[in-house]
Amino acid sequence: xxxxxxxxxxxxxxxxxxxxxxxxxxxxxxxxxxxxxxxxxxxxxxxxxxxxxxxxxxxxxxxxxxxxxxxxxxxxxxxxxxxxxxxxxxxxxxxxxxxxxxxxxxxxxxxxxxxxxxxxxxxxxxxxxxxxxxxxxxxxxxxxxxxxxxxxxxxxxxxxxxxxxxxxxxxxxxxxxxxxxxxxxxxxxxxxxxxxxxxxxxxxxxxxxxxxxxxxxxxxxxxxxxxxxxxxxxxxxxxxxxxxxxxxxxxxxxxxxxxxxxxxxxxxxxxxxxxxxxxxxxxxxxxxxxxxxxxxxxxxxxxxxxxxxxxxxxxxxxx
Amino acid sequence: xxxxxxxxxxxxxxxxxxxxxxxxxxxxxxxxxxxxxxxxxxxxxxxxxxxxxxxxxxxxxxxxxxxxxxxxxxxxxxxxxxxxxxxxxxxxxxxxxxxxxxxxxxxxxxxxxxxxxxxxxxxxxxxxxxxxxxxxxxxxxxxxxxxxxxxxxxxxxxxxxxxxxxxxxxxxxxxxxxxxxxxxxxxxxxxxxxxxxxxxxxxxxxxxxxxxxxxxxxxxxxxxxxxxxxxxxxxxxxxxxxxxxxxxxxxxxxxxxxxxxxxxxxxxxxxxxxxxxxxxxxxxxxxxxxxxxxxxxxxxxxxxxxxxxxxxxxxxxxxxx
Numbered sequence: 076x077x078x079x080x081x082x083x084x085x086x087x088x089x090x091x092x093x094x095x096x097x098x099x100x101x102x103x104x105x106x107x108x109x110x111x112x113x114x115x116x117x118x119x120x121x122x123x124x125x126x127x128x129x130x131x132x133x134x135x136x137x138x139x140x141x142x143x144x145x146x147x148x149x150x151x152x153x154x155x156x157x158x159x160x161x162x163x164x165x166x167x168x169x170x171x172x173x174x175x176x177x178x179x180x181x182x183x184x185x186x187x188x189x190x191x192x193x194x195x196x197x198x199x200x201x202x203x204x205x206x207x208x209x210x211x212x213x214x215x216x217x218x219x220x221x222x223x224x225x226x227x228x229x230x231x232x233x234x235x236x237x238x239x240x241x242x243x244x245x246x247x248x249x250x251x252x253x254x255x256x257x258x259x260x261x262x263x264x265x266x267x268x269x270x271x272x273x274x275x276x277x278x279x280x281x282x283x284x285x286x287x288x289x290x291x292x293x294x295x296x297x298x299x300x301x302x303x304x305x306x307x308x309x310x311x312x313x314x315x316x317x318x319x320x321x322x323x324x325x326x327x328x329x330x331x332x333x334x335x336x337x338x339x340x341x342x343x344x345x346x347x348x349x350x351x352x353x354x355x356x357x358x359x360x361x362x363x364x365x366x367x368x369x370x371x372x373x374x375x376x377x378x379x380x381x382x383x384x385x386x387x388x389x390x391x392x393x394x
Numbered sequence: 395x396x397x398x399x400x401x402x403x404x405x406x407x408x409x410x411x412x413x414x415x416x417x418x419x420x421x422x423x424x425x426x427x428x429x430x431x432x433x434x435x436x437x438x439x440x441x442x443x444x445x446x447x448x449x450x451x452x453x454x455x456x457x458x459x460x461x462x463x464x465x466x467x468x469x470x471x472x473x474x475x476x477x478x479x480x481x482x483x484x485x486x487x488x489x490x491x492x493x494x495x496x497x498x499x500x501x502x503x504x505x506x507x508x509x510x511x512x513x514x515x516x517x518x519x520x521x522x523x524x525x526x527x528x529x530x531x532x533x534x535x536x537x538x539x540x541x542x543x544x545x546x547x548x549x550x551x552x553x554x555x556x557x558x559x560x561x562x563x564x565x566x567x568x569x570x571x572x573x574x575x576x577x578x579x580x581x582x583x584x585x586x587x588x589x590x591x592x593x594x595x596x597x598x599x600x601x602x603x604x605x606x607x608x609x610x611x612x613x614x615x616x617x618x619x620x621x622x623x624x625x626x627x628x629x630x631x632x633x634x635x636x637x638x639x640x641x642x643x644x645x646x647x648x649x650x651x652x653x654x655x656x657x658x659x660x661x662x663x664x665x666x667x668x669x670x671x672x673x674x675x676x677x678x679x680x681x682x683x684x685x686x687x688x689x690x691x692x693x694x695x696x697x698x699x700x701x702x703x704x705x706x707x708x709x710x711x712x713x714x715x
Contacts, residue, residue, distance in 0.1 A: 092606040093505065100501035102494045103519040103580070106573045107526075113537040114530065187432025195426045198404070204433060206702070211440050213698045215634025216528075217663040218687055221670050222443055225680070252439060275406065285425050306525070313527025315637040316663075320671060340529045340637075347536070347641050364533040368526060375525035376518075 114368055117361035120353070130355040131161045152326035152337065154346065154356045161359050165326035169243070169336030173318055174311035176247025176332060177254050181311075182304055184251075185258030189300070192259075193266035194288045212256035220320030223249035228321065235333070241323035243336045249317045254307040261306055261382070265299020266292055268389050295389070302381040309374035313367055315340040339363050444691075451688030454681050460689070464647065468669055469678045473686050478651050479564070479659035480693075483639070484629045486568035486655075487575065492625050494572075495579025502580075503587040504609055524577035528637040535570030535642035558656060565655040567643030574638055575628035582627060582705075586620020587613065589708060623704045630697035634690065636663040646672070662690045 120127050139148040140162065150162035192204045228245045231237060237244070269292050277287045293300075323335025324345060343360050350356040458472060465471030498516065506513045544559035544566065552558045590613060598608040614621075636644075644664040652659040666686050673679040 089604050089606050096497045096501045096505065099494050099497035100516055102498060103523050103576055104516055106576065107519045107523055109538055110526065110530065110534045110573075113542065114533055117533075117537050117541075184432045184436055187429045188436055191426070191429035191433050195429060207437055207440055209698065209702065210444075210695065211436065213630065213634075213694055214443065215636075215663055215690060215694060217634065217636045217666050218447070218691055219443075221666055221683070221687055222446065224670055225676075225683075226446055252443075255436060271404075271406075288425070309525055310527075313529065315527065315529040316667065320667065340527060343529050343533065344637055344640060347533070352541070361533060361537065364530050368530050371525050371527055371530075372522055375522050379518075379521050 110368065114361055114364050118358050118365050121355075121358045121362055124358075127355040127358055130159055131359060136161050136163045136359070150328055152342070154359070159355065161355075163363070165328050166337055166339050166342055166363070168328045169322070169326065170312060170338040170340070172243045172332065172336050173247050173250055173322060173338055174308060176244055177250035177311040178304070178308055180248050180251030181254040181258055181307060185255045185303070185307070186262050186300055188255075189259045189262035189266060189303075190288065190293075193263050194284070194292065208256050208259050211252065212260075214252075216253055216314060216316040217320075219249050219253055220317040223317065223321035237333045239323055239325075239333065239335045241321055241335055243322065243332045243334060246318045246322035246336065246338075247332070249321050250311050250314055253314055253317060254311050257310055258303045258307040261303030261378075262296070262300040265296040265303065265382070265385060268299065268386060269295045270389055296385075298381045299385045302378040302385075305374055305381075306378040309371045309378070312374075313340060313371050315344050319344050339367055343367075447684065447687050447691055450680075450684035451686075454685030455688065459682075459685055463649075464682075468647070468673065468682065469675070470682075473662070473665060473682070473689065475648060475651055475660040476662045476665040476686070477689070479644075480633055480662045482652055483564060483568050483571065483643075483659060483661060484632045486565065487571045487632050488625055488629060490569055490572035491575050491579050491628055492621070495576055495624065495628075496583050496621055498576075498580050499583035499587060500609060500613075503584055504605070504613065520577045520580055523573070526574075528574065528635055531570055531574045531638040532641050534573075535566055535638060539566040539569055540642065561656070562641065562643045562645075562658055563656040564643050564652050564659045567639040567659070570638045570642050571632040571635060574635065575632050578628045578631055579621075579624040582624025583617065583621050585705075586617040586623070586708065589620070590616045619704050619708045623701045623708070626697050626701040626704070630694045630701070633697070634663055634694050636661075636667055639664060662686060662693070666690065 121131065122133070139150055140160070150164040151160040152162050152165045153160040188204065188208075192201055196204060223245055224241070227249060228240050231245050231248075232240050235244075273291055273295065274287050277291045278284070282290070318336075318338045319341040322338060322341060324337045324341055325335035326337040326342075327334050343363055346356065347360050350360065460472060460477065461474050462472035463475050464473065498520075502508075502513055502516060540560055540562060544557070544561065544563075547559040548555075548557055594612055594616065595608055598612045599605070603611070639661060643658055644661045645658040646660075646668050648658060648660055666683065669679045669683045669686065670676070673683075676683075
């Protein structure tokens, strides 16, 4: 056997090693910090630069504007027209619409499948469902975008007779497919976190399996299921490639789910490559990025907080 | 709860359920059927998507397709530059992300207590990093790596030339992806570290080894399959992301392969996006488009499958210890 002379190793090396590892461990913190700084930094000129403010102000991004004399005031996103118009309202409406359809589609399926997997499925069935969800989660979003652009859009149009081939419904459903794995995983995890002893106690008292699920497991796991939905919503708001390819990218304000939409993320992706570095349009796009960042940051913080509380309560430990 | 006691609990509750069911149950079937329907719909969706891609793409795949460049405005030829670019991109990303991710996991698991303030801050950062939308990473890559780091490098070393580093390049795209995949590597490595019995570390320390020696000769070799799993998952995730590389280095079409770190490159996912949305005649590019999607899908699934296999082997080993 090889012998090591441990004593002769200097303590200095040990110290350097530990500090080096500790510094590297700060990478994630540094990354979040830098993202925060650099996304916001590029949108600051929007509030300070007088040249940019001639073109766009917070007020003009928020409220209806009378773009041409004598015409009705309206919201309009046309950054490349002769009079650049930067109303964020059409983008907000588009983003919310897509996310809403995605959730309507993904929540029943994701939560339903999670309930089945956690409450009814036997071991073999569970070992079938898990890889299916993992495969679904493994599909790159550009492939989902491709599928909804080429296949799903034609199918939906011929089924429902949509005027526009690419519309909110098409993008929303494809987005839902991307959200299902998140909702499923978090909800299922929450339900399996509920201790077996709780179930057994209820079963021993004479409750049927479904009564146990409905009156014992589901109420206890409800915060976890809710946080799965919240985290899924965060993903739906931020997802880019699917909406960029499948939504039609027309900045329209309407309540109609058959109209085309333009989301915040797709706007950044479609327009950033063509803007002038440091110009008004550039700053607005980074401002949109800041909004996305803050929004998903808060959503994730909220979702993790609920999950952490749930685990602490039933397992006596934090995530 | 460890796996053994969970299995025992499963068996007990299985028995309880049987007794209850033998006693006669009411209203138990409808909810079961409804939730099973949700599962069936999800399975069907997956089958339709995979089936469509496979049927549309399998007859395009040939050695020629994989090894030749696009021709005639992407309506003919192959996708070799995109495959090459993707591999180069994820390799660079792996080199950047794995050491940092592993060291973060080591710090969290081997050096600090789980309830310390530092751990909480790092964990919060990891969780949030995992939730940042990929397009925001793209903005960050453009603003930080190209606009700040690259631009300042140019000002310092190449002030007499045009942009050398302050422009989209494969190094910036891979570093952007490295930040995006950092949580994946950390989480997988941590799981591996957790599966190593305490006794191994204690034995090593009791023999007089220092902490660093224990990590290097006992912990890391044991954690290797888990670290590999993390690296593979990161590669699979990175290979499928398009939004972060759109402005940081990916190109529509390049007649040459990337050779230097500041070259642009073609990439499979971006190639799919370009062909699907910018092609003048979608019907003509469709076969090649399907072929490219199939290649990307097979690539990511193979990677995921390998990672799942490695992980399940690792987990089964833990039970035996």
